[in-house]
Amino acid sequence: MSTARLAAGDPAPDFTLTDDTGAEVSLSGLRGRKVVVYFYPAAMTPGCTKQACDFSESLDSLKGSGYEVLGISPDKPEKLAKFREKESLTLTLLSDPDKAVMESYAAFGEKTMYGKTVQGVIRSTFVVDEEGKIELAQYNVKATGHVAKLRRDLGLD
Template identity: 80%
Template sequence: MSERLAVGDTAPDFTLTDDTGAEVTLSSFRGRKVIVYFYPAAMTPGCTKQACDFTESLDSLQAQGYEVLGLSPDKPEKLAKFREKESLGITLLSDPDKAVMGAWGAFGEKKLYGKVVEGVIRSTVVLDEDGVVTLAQYNVKATGHVAKLRRDLGLA
């Protein structure tokens, strides 16, 4: 497991495929603030709740200068079904080899139902306009996370 990102770190750049098959590069968002969140699997209850919460907040987040990128190990085809089924407005990116998750500290050992397993660590990292970390939260809860994040960012 790589080290987790911390406030003041420059976020590692990446290029991943979105749910439409297009390539999305993090550095193309320079000049805008970016919320990058990592979730284990599309179309599961917690991940659906979190994605829907981000979608519901998207207009107000964008009005404050934020873009939202959701990363999971799911293939683009599954992400497309997820977007369509849940009417999601956020950008969904596929990290099937979990390389980006590893580089950002969002993959590794975690507790699941009392057992230690290796997997995606539900995490959210907020970047400023220069790609520098302003907030890094690991092992977040799916339910209520977006509301807490908005409070932490002073957007509530």
């Protein structure tokens, strides 16, 4: 089953997931702030590490502009904790092991990898506004350079 892709103005599907410390984080709990929700395939892989480090390096300035950042992957919380420690990450890492949240954002499904069509996590980023609506939806983003582009798209540079 594939969900239709989200677009600006759509309500952001709410979720509650476990972070790398075992605490629960829900999107609705962040109402009143802008939230960058990004989905990535796997902790500790080169592209995902680069992307997470870029978000971490940008986190203070994003927070200063009123944004929270949530990184979501199918990894278990224990692996996310190792990822945070190894890379000194400062953003919130959430575990979506059954990929239900990814599916609700259409961030899991068919994608092309090395010329083959496979089922997997579609590297995607969403900006959710203070009311819980999608402000920006970007699918198939590049791991490298994405945060800089996102900052430009949000008028933060």
